[in-house]
Amino acid sequence: xxxxDNVSKQYKTANGSLTAVDNVSLTIQDREIFGIIxxxxxxxxxxxxxxxxxxxxxxxxxxVNDVNISKARGNALRNARHHISMVFQHFxxxxxxxxxxxxxxxxxxxxxxxxxxxxxxKELIALVGLEGRxxxxxSQLSGGQKQRVGIARALANNPxxxxxxxxxxxxxxxxxxxxxxxxxxxxxxxxLTIVLITHEMxxxxxxxxxxxxxxxxxxxxxxxxxxxxxxxxxxxxxRFVTQATSTGQxxxxxxxxxxxxxxxxxxxxxxxxxxxxxxxxxxxxxxxVDVNIVHGNISPxxxxxxxxxxxxxxxxxxxVAAAIQYLENKGIKSEVISDVD
Amino acid sequence: xxxxxFPNVEWDRIWEATLxxxxxxxxxxxITFILGLALGIVLFLTSPYQLWANKLANWITGAxxxxxxxIPFIILVILLIPxxxxxxxxxxxxNAALPALIIGAAPFYARMVLIALREIxxxxxxxxxxxxxxxxxxxxxxxxxEALPALISGITVTAVALVGYTAMAGIIGAGGLGxxxxxxxxxxxxxxxxxxxxxLILIVVFIIQFIGDFFxxxxxxx
Numbered sequence: 001x002x003x004x005d006n007v008s009k010q011y012k013t014a015n016g017s018l019t020a021v022d023n024v025s026l027t028i029q030d031r032e033i034f035g036i037i038x039x040x041x042x043x044x045x046x047x048x049x050x051x052x053x054x055x056x057x058x059x060x061x062x063x064v065n066d067v068n069i070s071k072a073r074g075n076a077l078r079n080a081r082h083h084i085s086m087v088f089q090h091f092x093x094x095x096x097x098x099x100x101x102x103x104x105x106x107x108x109x110x111x112x113x114x115x116x117x118x119x120x121x122k123e124l125i126a127l128v129g130l131e132g133r134x135x136x137x138x139s140q141l142s143g144g145q146k147q148r149v150g151i152a153r154a155l156a157n158n159p160x161x162x163x164x165x166x167x168x169x170x171x172x173x174x175x176x177x178x179x180x181x182x183x184x185x186x187x188x189x190x191x192l193t194i195v196l197i198t199h200e201m202x203x204x205x206x207x208x209x210x211x212x213x214x215x216x217x218x219x220x221x222x223x224x225x226x227x228x229x230x231x232x233x234x235x236x237x238x239r240f241v242t243q244a245t246s247t248g249q250x251x252x253x254x255x256x257x258x259x260x261x262x263x264x265x266x267x268x269x270x271x272x273x274x275x276x277x278x279x280x281x282x283x284x285x286x287x288x289v290d291v292n293i294v295h296g297n298i299s300p301x302x303x304x305x306x307x308x309x310x311x312x313x314x315x316x317x318x319x320v321a322a323a324i325q326y327l328e329n330k331g332i333k334s335e336v337i338s339d340v341d
Numbered sequence: 342x343x344x345x346x347f348p349n350v351e352w353d354r355i356w357e358a359t360l361x362x363x364x365x366x367x368x369x370x371x372i373t374f375i376l377g378l379a380l381g382i383v384l385f386l387t388s389p390y391q392l393w394a395n396k397l398a399n400w401i402t403g404a405x406x407x408x409x410x411x412i413p414f415i416i417l418v419i420l421l422i423p424x425x426x427x428x429x430x431x432x433x434x435x436n437a438a439l440p441a442l443i444i445g446a447a448p449f450y451a452r453m454v455l456i457a458l459r460e461i462x463x464x465x466x467x468x469x470x471x472x473x474x475x476x477x478x479x480x481x482x483x484x485x486x487e488a489l490p491a492l493i494s495g496i497t498v499t500a501v502a503l504v505g506y507t508a509m510a511g512i513i514g515a516g517g518l519g520x521x522x523x524x525x526x527x528x529x530x531x532x533x534x535x536x537x538x539x540x541l542i543l544i545v546v547f548i549i550q551f552i553g554d555f556f557x558x559x560x561x562x563x
Binding site (some may be wrong): 085137 | 398464465467468469470471472473475478482483486487489496560562563
């Protein structure tokens with residue numbers, strides 16, 4: 001378990017002090033994939049570095065597996081780090097070492113004997129799907145392959161916690177998905193806790209169980225990914241949710257209002273199981289309304305599907321209102337789109 | 342035929358002088374490499390945001406390097422005469438040139454080491470720290486291997502400079518090709534001796550450069 005209690009981190013800069021992390025308290029359970037999302041400068045890079053002591057908090061305590069990382073020094077800290085590995089945005093491989101030698105590096109640091117090391121390296125290369133590339137140098141690998149080496153290296157000492165520092169931000173979308181799949185399979189197969197920071201909602205949606213949203217050093221919102229999606233509170237969370245569902249662009253809403261003048265345009269929010277109910281069919285059967293689907297977007301998340309559907313409802317005002325009420329009763333939130341806001 | 346072309350050249354002495362030059366260059370290059378590397382690493386690690394960040398230590402090392410790098414070699418040789426006499430009881434011979442050569446070249450090389458280390462991706466050092474590496478592990482398994490091509494091309498440049506320094510060290514009686522060219526060639530107006538000594542110095546420099554370039558390219562996997 002990872003626990004942060006009232007953690008703050010201030011930096012001294014030329015023009016005064018800068019608060020990168022501002023009084024954050026968090027608990028991350030074992031075996032979960034926990035995402036921290038925020039735009040650049042939100043303090044998430046500092047935050048993840050507090051978890052392995054690369055940064056020391058100005059105040060507060062950071063506990064990882066009952067070790068107080070913020071107080072640990074010397075050997076105690078180095079030993080703790082053998083169990084808290086990190087994967088980096090820019091891979092940070094040693095160019096002077098081959099794939100196998102890079103993966104062996106943390107084992108050398110931990111003082112593992114050579115024959116055990118070689119056996120472990122073979123296993124890890126197979127685990128991340130890089131068979132046959134043992135003797136290649138990083139310069140001969142693609143970005144995705146480099147990150148696979150980075151992940152294999154991070155797993156070498158059988159860590160309990162894996163920290164991912166924007167691990168997919170330097171990769172193209174297809175490679176990103178492959179690496180995310182690998183992270184999920186590692187989480188399931190090896191049962192380790194993954195903490196990742198990202199600025200992409202896509203990453204959170206695809207693999208995280210829980211999420212914390214950061215802005216200006218503070219955690220403004222946290223919880224189950226689906227709940228945060230369903231009911232975003234902070235303005236910044238709403239922006240991220242919009243980014244993930246991408247139906248909210250003002251231009252397209254204006255265009256829709258232009259194109260569908262009759263009846264009412266209604267945006268429906270589906271979360272989790274409701275996505276599987278045939279509600280549209282039901283309202284057509286039960287009420288004298290016509291339903292025209294204008295725009296739809298359902299995305300799978302780690303804890304169930306999430307999405308929005310924009311429909312045009314035509315019929316008498318009473319029937320339309322009754323249909324909307326029926327949907328509300330089914331637990332589907334709706335929003336009448338009347339104007340561009 | 343050689344005797345006709347170069348009437349004043351005594352080949353035994355030329356050979357002896359070449360060996361002296363090679364000896365002085367080789368020994369001073371090896372010691373300069375070790376001292377310069379150590380100094381450069383200290384300069385790097387004590388600089389701001391690094392593992393041993395320490396303003397005072399960084400300032401002292403930096404001042405030492407800058408002072409000795411700035412003294413013209415020919416003056417350094419003269420300044421060090423008492424020190425050399427204390428060490429070897431004499432200022433004559435190839436060994437007597439070594440203190441001046443090393444003290445002149447090590448700070449020069451330390452600066453090149455610093456530049457080479459600064460070129461290392463900071464993320465790689467951070468990655469090693471995140472794995473729980475000790476500072477000694479970071480020095481020997483990250484800093485030196487990752488900067489090796491630049492460290493080798495730097496020591497090549499330094500070795501070439503040292504060949505030039507050995508020639509100057511000749512004025513305090515260190516021997517070698519520079520001494521031969523100056524005393525036997527210039528002062529006794531035997532141009533052929535100066536000419537042959539120059540050719541041999543050039544050959545030594547070319548060989549050093551060739552070896553340096555060969556290893557720099559061979560180990561660079563970037």
